Amino acid sequence: MSTGPRYQIRHRTRFDYVTPVTQSNNTLHLQPPTFPLQRTLSSLVRVLPATRLTRFQDLYDNPTHHFEITKPHLSLEIDSQLKVENLPLVILDSDLEAGFDAINVPEVRDITWSFLQPSRYVSFPPPIWRTAVDLTKGITPVFEQARTISNWIHENFTYQPESTHVHTHLEEVYETRAGVCQDFTHVLIGLCRAAAIPARYASGYLYNGPRGTLIGSQASHAWAEVYLPKSGWVGLDPTNGTIADERYIKAAVGRDYDDVAPIKGSYVGTAHARMQVDVQVELA
C-alpha cells in the first residue's frame, strides 16, 4: 500500500493589532494540489474570527482560499493542518542526461513558457545572464546545469535572516549575496531562466527528523523546480545545496513568491501589528 513517508504539518499564523482593524482581505496558499509524487491525505484551514472561506484554483492549479473580515478585529489567526504522503524521488537516467533539444519541443514549451519569462521578483539583466552563461559553459545536460547553479548559490551566498524582507527583489540579493531561502530560490530561478532552463518557485515545508538541523525545517521553506522531459518538475534547494527529495512537502507552486505567498492580504488600520508564525512538521 503506502510506500513513502507521511507527514503531519501544522502551520499557524497569528496577527495581533494594537488597535482594531477593519476591511481585511486575504488570499491563502496553504492547501497543496496533488503532485505526481505528493498526495494530500487531508487539509483543513481554520480562520478566526470565523468568516466565510471561499476556494478556487489559481492559474497554476493551486487550491487557493480567500476571505474577508469587514468588522473591526484585534487579532487574526490562520491555522492550517495538513497531512500528506510523499513517494520517493526517482530521476530517470535519461532525464539526467537530457539536453536542451528534449525540452525545446512544442509539447514541453506549452507547459514551461511562463516559467521562462521574467516575473514579479525575478529578472535576468546582463550581469545575471553573464553568470548563468559562465556557470553552465561546457555542461550539456539540463539537470546538471541547474544543479551546478544551485550549488554555486549554496557556496557563494550567506544565509542571513533579517538581511532581506518578503518583497526583496532578486537583483538586490544578487548584489549583497545574502538572504534567506526565498531569496536564494529567486536567484536560482533567475539564473536558470537566463540559461533557458524552465524554473518555477515551490513553497512548502521541509522535514528533517525530529531534531531538524537543515535550514527551513521548522519554518515554511522555499526552493526551485526545473523541468525535465520525463520526470516533469524536479526540485533543487539552493539553501541547503540538495535535491528536493521526499523530505520536501510542497504547498503551492508558481512563477515566484508573489504567486504562492502562503498568506497575502491587506487591511485598513494600524501598522502596529505583531505577527507570530509557528510551523511544526512531524511524521504521521
Added chain:
Amino acid sequence: MFEGYGTDNFYDEMFLPDGSPRPFCQTLIERFSRIPEEDFATRRAACDAHFLRHGITFNVYHDQKGTERIFPFDPMPRVIPANEWDHIEAGLTQRITALNLFLHDVYHDQQILRDGVVPASLVEGAAHYRPEFRHVDVPGDIYIHICGTDLVRGGDGEYYVLEDNGRCPSGASYLLENRNALKRAFPTVFEGAGVRPVQSYPEDLLEMLHYISPHREIDPVCVLLTPGCFNSAYFEHCYLARQMGIPIVEGRDLVVRDQFVYMRTTQGLVRVDVIYRRIDDDFIDPLVFRKDSVLGVPGLMGAYRAGNVGLANAVGTGVADDKAVYHYVPKMIDYYLGQDPILPNVPTYLAAEEDDRKYILEHLDELVVKSTNESGGYGMLMGPSASKKEIEEFHAKITAEPANFIAQPVLSLSRCPTWTDGGMRGRHIDLRPYIIYGRDVRIVPGGLTRVALKEGSLVVNSSQGGGSKDTWVLSH
C-alpha cells in the same frame, strides 16, 4: 458458533453478502470459532460480573426498580480497517473544526446568519442558545472540547453522521472498560491482532484541560464537576476523574470569591483553573440560568466571563448540536472551510419548513421523528413500529410546535455479529467516536460501538435497552 448466521440483505460489518468473512475479519472469526460454546458462556458471564463488581453501571431515569444497571457488553468486537478509520478521522476533524468556527461566529459577529446560510431564527430560537455569552472570548477560541459524534453505516456501506453531542457527551469510560474486559476474558483473541490502543484517552483529556487553563500555570488545578450520584453517568464521572488524577467535585464544593473559583478542601480554599463540567448549562449557575438549581455554583459564570476559569465544554455549545441546526452542518463546512463534507449527514426534514412538514405529517409511519432539544432517545417516534395512538400524538405535537421536531428516513443500519440466546446473530450497531479538541484535534481510535440487542431494533441508546461492544481499529 456462527452456524445459521445470515446477513439478511443488511450491510454486515464482518461478512460479505455471500456469507464469507471480510478479509480483515478472517483471523478474528477463526479465533472465536475455536472457543467451545460452554467456555464462551463462562467468559461472557465473567465479563458481566467484572462490570458489576467494579460498579461500571449507569442509572435509568423514571425507573423505580433500582438505580444501577450494567451496560450489557457483547464480547464480539466491531472491527474497523485502517483506511476506513483514516476516512472517519478526517471527516470528524473537519466537522469539529467547522462546528467550533460556527459557535465562535454565532457568539460574535454572526456572519453566517447575516449571509443567510443558516437561518437566524433557528439559532435565536434554539433552546440551548445563550445570548448572554455573545462577545465573550473563551480560552483558545474553542467551544466544543469534547464531542461525541454518532455515526451509522447505511446499507450502501457509507458512514453517515447521525448527530453531534457537543454538550456533555458520555460513554467514554465504557469504551475504555470494554477494552479491559475483552482483553481479560479473551486474551487469545486480542493478542497480535494489530489493534490500536485506546488507553491514551484520559491523558489526552487532561492535556486538553491544561491547555485551556486561563492562567497557563505549570500545573493548573483541574476538577471534574458532577451533578452527583443520581446522575445517569455518575460512574463515568468518578472513573474519568480517577484516571486523570483530578478531584471530582459537586457544586457545593466550589465557591466563587472576587470572580475566582475556589474548591473547599481540608486545607482551606484552593483556586481552580479549569472545570471539566458534566452538568448542563441550565444547572451550572443559579444566578444566570435556572434559579432553582442547587447543583451549580453561584457566580461561576461571572468568573468564566472574567476569564478566570476555563470550562470544558464552553457554555452555549448546545446551539451547535441542536437537531435542526444539524441539517446545516454541511453548509457550515462549505462556508467556513471551503470544503465538501467528508462524512455526509443523514437526510433530514425540518418540520419548521412548510414543504418538509407536509411530507413528515403524511409519512409519519415511515419516518423517525425526533424532538430537537432532547437526547438519549427520549421524545422520539419510530414510525414503522409505532402504534396508531403514538402516531396521532406526534401528529398533534408537530402541528402545535413544528420548530421542535425533525424527521429522518429509517436507515437500514449496518449489522454486526452479536451473541444472542440463539447463537451469533446480526444486530444493528452505531459508532460514537470521542473527539478531543485542545491544542490539536485528537480522536481515540474507534469509539463506543452501541448495539441494539433486540432483534430488528434500531434503537441503541443505553437508556432504551442497548448494549455495547469493543471497537477495534486496525493499524496500517
